[in-house]
Amino acid sequence: MQRTQSWQMGGIKWLNLLSLLFAVVETAQKSDVGTDTTAALINHSSMIIHRLQDLIQYGNSSDTTLRIHTINSDEVKIIHTHQLLLVLQSDVFEGLLVNQSVVTLEEPADCALIFEKFIRYFYSGEISINLNQAIPLHRLANKYHVLALKSGVSEYMQNHLASESSQGHVVSWYHYALRMGDEGLQESCLNFLAWNLSTVISSSEWVTVSDDLMVSLIQRSDLVLQSELELFTAVEEWVLKNNPDVPVIEKVLRSIRYPMITPNQLFQIQKKSVILSTYHNSVQDLLFQTFQFHSASPLHFAKYFDVNCSMFIPRNYLTPSWGSQWIINNPARDDRSLTFQTQLGPSNHDVSKKTTWNALFSPRWLPVSHRSSYSDSVSSNSQSNRLEEGRPRLVVTSPMSGIDFAGVSFQKTVLVGVKKQQGKVFIKHVYNVHQSTDEVPDFLIYADLQKKTSEYLIENSLHLHIIIKPIYHSLIKAK
Numbered sequence: 035m036q037r038t039q040s041w042q043m044g045g046i047k048w049l050n051l052l053s054l055l056f057a058v059v060e061t062a063q064k065s066d067v068g069t070d071t072t073a074a075l076i077n078h079s080s081m082i083i084h085r086l087q088d089l090i091q092y093g094n095s096s097d098t099t100l101r102i103h104t105i106n107s108d109e110v111k112i113i114h115t116h117q118l119l120l121v122l123q124s125d126v127f128e129g130l131l132v133n134q135s136v137v138t139l140e141e142p143a144d145c146a147l148i149f150e151k152f153i154r155y156f157y158s159g160e161i162s163i164n165l166n167q168a169i170p171l172h173r174l175a176n177k178y179h180v181l182a183l184k185s186g187v188s189e190y191m192q193n194h195l196a197s198e199s200s201q202g203h204v205v206s207w208y209h210y211a212l213r214m215g216d217e218g219l220q221e222s223c224l225n226f227l228a229w230n231l232s233t234v235i236s237s238s239e240w241v242t243v244s245d246d247l248m249v250s251l252i253q254r255s256d257l258v259l260q261s262e263l264e265l266f267t268a269v270e271e272w273v274l275k276n277n278p279d280v281p282v283i284e285k286v287l288r289s290i291r292y293p294m295i296t297p298n299q300l301f302q303i304q305k306k307s308v309i310l311s312t313y314h315n316s317v318q319d320l321l322f323q324t325f326q327f328h329s330a331s332p333l334h335f336a337k338y339f340d341v342n343c344s345m346f347i348p349r350n351y352l353t354p355s356w357g358s359q360w361i362i363n364n365p366a367r368d369d370r371s372l373t374f375q376t377q378l379g380p381s382n383h384d385v386s387k388k389t390t391w392n393a394l395f396s397p398r399w400l401p402v403s404h405r406s407s408y409s410d411s412v413s414s415n416s417q418s419n420r421l422e423e424g425r426p427r428l429v430v431t432s433p434m435s436g437i438d439f440a441g442v443s444f445q446k447t448v449l450v451g452v453k454k455q456q457g458k459v460f461i462k463h464v465y466n467v468h469q470s471t472d473e474v475p476d477f478l479i480y481a482d483l484q485k486k487t488s489e490y491l492i493e494n495s496l497h498l499h500i501i502i503k504p505i506y507h508s509l510i511k512a513k
C-alpha cells in the first residue's frame with residue numbers, strides 16, 4: 035500500500051519504482067494460479083533483471099559513486115552505483131555508505147581488475163569466473179561480506195582443483211585457504227596435492243610450495259606418486275630453487291623414506307646429489323640404516339632396529355613392483371578377476387622373491403544375510419532396495435596365504451582414478467584395506483557404474499590401481 039501511494043503521488047523516485055517492481059514480481063509468484071481458472075501469471079522478472087543491469091551499465095539514477103584506487107598505482111576507476119543494491123547484500127557497504135555518497139576504496143591490482151564485474155553481481159545475481167579470478171573474487175566477497183558469493187567461489191574452487199591450467203593453481207589456492215582459515219578448502223587442496231602428486235611435481239607451481247606445505251606433504255604416507263626416488267628428485271629441485279632455511283632442509287631430507295629406494299639408486303644419488311652431499315651429516319644415520327635394511331631379511335633386521343617408524347612405511351607407489359593397474363571395461367556387467375605379482379618387500383634381500391595376488395571385482399555384491407532376506411523384504415524402502423541391488427566390492431588375496439610371510443602383514447591400497455581435461459587420469463579416492471573393501475563403508479558407493487555418464491568411467495572403463503604394501507609393524511616384538 036505504502037509503495038503504491040508514493041507512486042500515485044507522482045514522486046516517482048527510482049527507489050520507489052524499484053520496490054514497486056519487486057512487489058509486483060513477488061505478488062505474481064505468490065498468486066495461486068491453480069484454483070482459479072481466470073487467474074494467470076504475468077511474469078516479467080527477466081525484464082526487471084535487464085532493467086537493473088541497464089542501471090549499472092549506464093549509471094542512470096546513480097546515488098553512490100565508488101572510486102576504486104589500485105594500490106601502488108595511480109589508477110582510479112569510477113563506478114556509479116545505487117546504494118539500495120549494494121546494501122541489500124553487503125553490510126560492509128551499508129556501513130561505508132551511512133553518511134556519504136562517494137567512497138574511495140583501496141584494492142590490490144587483481145581485485146581492482148574485476149571490481150566492476152563484482153559490482154555487476156549485485157545487480158544480476160550472476161557472475162562468470164575463471165581459475166585466475168577465483169582468489170581475487172573470493173577476497174572481495176570476503177572483504178565486503180557478500181556471503182553467498184563467497185561460498186559460491188569456495189565451492190567453485192573445490193570443484194576445479196583438477197582443472198587444467200598452464201602453471202597449476204592448487205598450491206596458490208592452498209596458501210590462500212590457509213591465510214583465510216578456510217579449512218574445508220585447505221583440506222581439499224591438501225588431499226588433491228597428496229593424491230595427484232606426480233602431476234603437481236611436474237607442474238611449474240611445484241617450486242612455489244611453501245616450507246610449511248612441503249613439510250606437511252612429505253610426512254604423509256598416502257602420497258600417490260611413481261616412486262620414492264621421484265619424490266627425492268622433486269624435493270631436491272625444490273630445495274635448490276627455494277633455498278629454505280637449513281632446519282627445513284634437514285627436516286625434509288629426513289622425511290624421505292630411503293628404505294623404499296633400491297640400494298642401486300641410493301648409491302647413485304649419494305654420489306650425484308648436490309644436497310645429499312651438502313647435508314650428508316644430517317641424513318648419514320638414515321642412509322646407513324637403509325643399507326643395513328637392504329642387506330638383511332626384514333625379520334632379522336627387526337631384531338636389532340625399530341622398524342615401527344614412518345621410514346619403513348611405503349607410500350602409494352605406482353611402479354609395477356608395488357602393484358598393478360586394473361582397467362575394467364564395462365564394470366557393471368559381471369564379476370572380473372585379475373592376477374598379478376609384486377615384490378615380497380622393498381628390502382634388497384628379498385629382491386628375487388615375488389608374491390602372487392588374485393583380485394576379484396564384483397559390481398553388485400550382496401552380503402549373504404541380505405541375499406537370504408530378499409523374499410521377506412515386503413516393506414522395501416529405497417534404502418533396502420539399494421542394498422538388494424548390491425554394491426561394488428573388491429577382494430585381494432594371495433594363493434600363497436598359507437606361506438609364512440615372516441610376520442609381515444600386507445596392506446592393500448586401492449586407488450580409484452577419474453579423468454578430467456586433457457585425458458589425464460587423476461586419483462579421486464584412496465581406500466586402505468587388509469583384504470576386502472567390505473572393510474570400508476564407502477567403496478565406490480557414489481560411482482553409479484551403470485550410468486555411461488558416470489564420472490568414474492573413462493571410455494566406459496573403471497580405472498583402479500591396487501598397491502600392496504608390506505608393513506613391518508608386527509615384527510617389532512622380536513626386538
Ligand SMILES: *[C@@H]1O[C@H](CO)[C@@H](O)[C@H](O)[C@H]1NC(C)=O
Pocket residue numbers: 062063075077078079080
Ligand atoms: C518467471 O520467468 C523467469 C524466467 O523468465 C523464471 O525463471 C521464473 O521461474 C518465472 N516465475 C514463475 C513464478 O514462474
Ligand SMILES: *[C@@H]1O[C@H](CO)[C@@H](O)[C@H](O)[C@H]1NC(C)=O
Pocket residue numbers: 085088089092094
Ligand atoms: C539509462 O540511460 C540510457 C542512456 O542515457 C538510456 O538509453 C536508458 O534508456 C536508460 N535506462 C533506464 C532504465 O532508464
Ligand SMILES: *[C@@H]1O[C@H](CO)[C@@H](O)[C@H](O)[C@H]1NC(C)=O
Pocket residue numbers: 132133
Ligand atoms: C552521520 O551523520 C549524522 C548526522 O549528521 C551523525 O549523527 C552520525 O554520527 C554520522 N554517522 C557516521 C557513521 O558518520
Ligand SMILES: *[C@@H]1O[C@H](CO)[C@@H](O)[C@H](O)[C@H]1NC(C)=O
Pocket residue numbers: 195196222225226227229230452453454460461462463
Ligand atoms: C585428484 O584429482 C582428481 C581430478 O579429477 C580429483 O577428482 C580428485 O578429487 C583429486 N584428489 C583429491 C584428493 O582431491
Ligand SMILES: *[C@@H]1O[C@H](CO)[C@@H](O)[C@H](O)[C@H]1NC(C)=O
Pocket residue numbers: 342507508510511
Ligand atoms: C608403532 O608406533 C605407533 C605410533 O608411533 C604406535 O601407536 C604403535 O603401538 C606402535 N606399534 C608397535 C607394534 O609398537
